[in-house]
Amino acid sequence: MPPDKDLLLQMLERMWRIRIFEETVIEIHSSGELQGPAHPYIGQEAVAVGACAALKDTDYIAGNHRSHGHPIAKGGDLGGAMAELLGKSGGYCKGKGGSMHLADFSIGILGESGIVASSVPIATGAALASKQQGKDFISMVFFGDGASNQGACHESMNMASLWSLPVIFLCENNQYAITTSYKNSVSVDHISDRAPAYNMPGVLVDGQDAIAVYEATVHAVERARAGEGPTLIECMTYRFEDHSLGLDRVRDNPYRSDEEVDEWRQRDPIPIHEEAITSTGVVTPEDCAEVQARVRVDVAAALEFARNSPYPEAKELFEDMWAE
Amino acid sequence: MPNMTYMAAIAEATREEMERDESVYLMGEDIRASVYGASAGLFEIFGEDRVIDTPLSENGFFGAAIGSSLVGQRPIVETVTSFFWVGMDQMISQAAKMRYMFGGQAKLPVTWRARMFYARGAAAHHSDRNYNIFMSTPGLKVICPTNPYDAKGLMKTAVRDNNPCLIFEDGIAISSRGEVPANEDLPGGELLVPFGEARIVREGTDCTIVGIAGGVAHAENAAKILEGEGISCEIIDPRTLVPLDKQTILTSVEKTGRLVVVDPAHEVCSVASEISSIVAQEAFWSLQAPIIKVASAQVNVPYSPALEPLVYPTPERVIEAVRETMS
Ligand SMILES: Cc1ncc(C[n+]2csc(CCOP(=O)(O)OP(=O)(O)O)c2C)c(N)n1
Numbered sequence A: 001m002p003p004d005k006d007l008l009l010q011m012l013e014r015m016w017r018i019r020i021f022e023e024t025v026i027e028i029h030s031s032g033e034l035q036g037p038a039h040p041y042i043g044q045e046a047v048a049v050g051a052c053a054a055l056k057d058t059d060y061i062a063g064n065h066r067s068h069g070h071p072i073a074k075g076g077d078l079g080g081a082m083a084e085l086l087g088k089s090g091g092y093c094k095g096k097g098g099s100m101h102l103a104d105f106s107i108g109i110l111g112e113s114g115i116v117a118s119s120v121p122i123a124t125g126a127a128l129a130s131k132q133q134g135k136d137f138i139s140m141v142f143f144g145d146g147a148s149n150q151g152a153c154h155e156s157m158n159m160a161s162l163w164s165l166p167v168i169f170l171c172e173n174n175q176y177a178i179t180t181s182y183k184n185s186v187s188v189d190h191i192s193d194r195a196p197a198y199n200m201p202g203v204l205v206d207g208q209d210a211i212a213v214y215e216a217t218v219h220a221v222e223r224a225r226a227g228e229g230p231t232l233i234e235c236m237t238y239r240f241e242d243h244s245l246g247l248d249r250v251r252d253n254p255y256r257s258d259e260e261v262d263e264w265r266q267r268d269p270i271p272i273h274e275e276a277i278t279s280t281g282v283v284t285p286e287d288c289a290e291v292q293a294r295v296r297v298d299v300a301a302a303l304e305f306a307r308n309s310p311y312p313e314a315k316e317l318f319e320d321m322w323a324e
Numbered sequence B: 001m002p003n004m005t006y007m008a009a010i011a012e013a014t015r016e017e018m019e020r021d022e023s024v025y026l027m028g029e030d031i032r033a034s035v036y037g038a039s040a041g042l043f044e045i046f047g048e049d050r051v052i053d054t055p056l057s058e059n060g061f062f063g064a065a066i067g068s069s070l071v072g073q074r075p076i077v078e079t080v081t082s083f084f085w086v087g088m089d090q091m092i093s094q095a096a097k098m099r100y101m102f103g104g105q106a107k108l109p110v111t112w113r114a115r116m117f118y119a120r121g122a123a124a125h126h127s128d129r130n131y132n133i134f135m136s137t138p139g140l141k142v143i144c145p146t147n148p149y150d151a152k153g154l155m156k157t158a159v160r161d162n163n164p165c166l167i168f169e170d171g172i173a174i175s176s177r178g179e180v181p182a183n184e185d186l187p188g189g190e191l192l193v194p195f196g197e198a199r200i201v202r203e204g205t206d207c208t209i210v211g212i213a214g215g216v217a218h219a220e221n222a223a224k225i226l227e228g229e230g231i232s233c234e235i236i237d238p239r240t241l242v243p244l245d246k247q248t249i250l251t252s253v254e255k256t257g258r259l260v261v262v263d264p265a266h267e268v269c270s271v272a273s274e275i276s277s278i279v280a281q282e283a284f285w286s287l288q289a290p291i292i293k294v295a296s297a298q299v300n301v302p303y304s305p306a307l308e309p310l311v312y313p314t315p316e317r318v319i320e321a322v323r324e325t326m327s
């Protein structure tokens, strides 16, 4: 079933929310206001947005160090995200986690993670719980091409298939793990080629096309909710920016050519989506412009909120260690 | 004498050892690109068999390094202390135990070099000062160089050692520069710093401060200020935690009668705990005041710049501790 107008516009809005949020993060990082590490999601927006558009609020997601796009795509609040990046008490995690550890359990965001592939078993476990509890919640994990080579990833896929768990393994193949090309680190042509070895469907999708990602995910969601088990979806995508903000040594030692970067920048997921939804006449260019303008205001308000949010007090250092 | 950065010293040690011995090779993530700053140019010299960019698979390639060492290779593995957790099964179940389990048949000349990030807003997943965990595991040598000279000399010793060695490159120490003699100016033509010999960083008479890793710099800063108050501190850098040079520490405490241990690890079961226990048992009658540990708070590392600095030892905390032992 093709997405309706509201969903198409919501997808556009969420892509803009990620894009403008990330542009703002880059700005406040270069001005020195943001000091911690941050990994920009720019270029990959269609992946998280297309995938999360197929989920409900009660479904779970878990992610990785490239961590701002997933929660925003799931419907996370921008102010809480920005405040977390600034280490403020108004952040999702009260400033304890920072950029790489955004989490909002109230809408199923079980947490981003700095240790590559460490969320894959976590999402698998959430799917196990859903099955044990007789719920129809599904679980989705975002992980990179680099992460796909970790043992935790392979072990999780085997268990998920063995136990028919409602989990979607969503691989964001942006083609590099810092400087290492997947062509030099993955033994098959595509990560989705590994799915048959785990006895689950493997799907290769154009990750710059939000609607294509959405449609592939809808199938996987139906399968998972019907108790038929996991799916591995590989989205081919590209990160337009550096691996992380401030990693100059990598910039000085180029591992990908300017031509390659430029070529992929031509495949920007936002114009691709705008083109798709306006060309059928469902949405007008004015609708699109309005979305973008609205998001600019929202992101500015989020930054304002984050700046005004107080830092945690010293006594909070020892809070949140132990559950009651 | 050439003045160089800590990472340049590590890079020089790596190149020299690779030139000297064909069985030495380097493996890790993004090492051709020298993401952590110690491997630039090595691929061009030694080629792909000896400079290996691995997939992102720590447990796998740590284990492969160990396996290769059993049959004659001498791998240097580059990583980050926080990623030790991922490969820890191979490090502890295999590298630390194989020789003993197999009745002494195995030699395991693997050197891990790990960057220890902390105090920079890297949050709980990237701020592990975990040398204490490995120190309490029998079968692993644990090395904490705190300046470029020791970094080079200890690294070369580690590569030649026939046991698994872990080098912790402290984020505070790696920003240091220092003098490292040229090989032609050295008696044996090369810089080798032996394991198990502490360095007396500064002599003093009133209080012994043992600094672990980045704790040494805090101790030095504190000692300068305390000197102005008429308190003379003796600073000891053990340099290697396994083997540990107990004697230098005990001799110093016998002289000063006081001990403060500065350790960036979490305070419970830290290196500071171990050294305190050794001194309490073996130099008890020399002590004129209780031993004080200045270690990290027993809490995960928070991200917020308002909270993170409260976790670690600082020169101020060292000064306070020394004053307390003197009062
Ligand atoms: C276990 C572990 N090893 C290494 C790292 C260092 N590191 C951070 S991101 C990254 C590359 C991850 O690549 P990929 O999974 O493709 O995600 P991408 O950054 O491309 O989004 C590496 C090696 C880490 N954080 N965790």
Ligand SMILES: [Mg+2]
Residues within 6 Å of the ligand: A144, A145, A146, A172, A173, A174, A175, A176, A177, A178
């Ligand atoms: Mg990648």
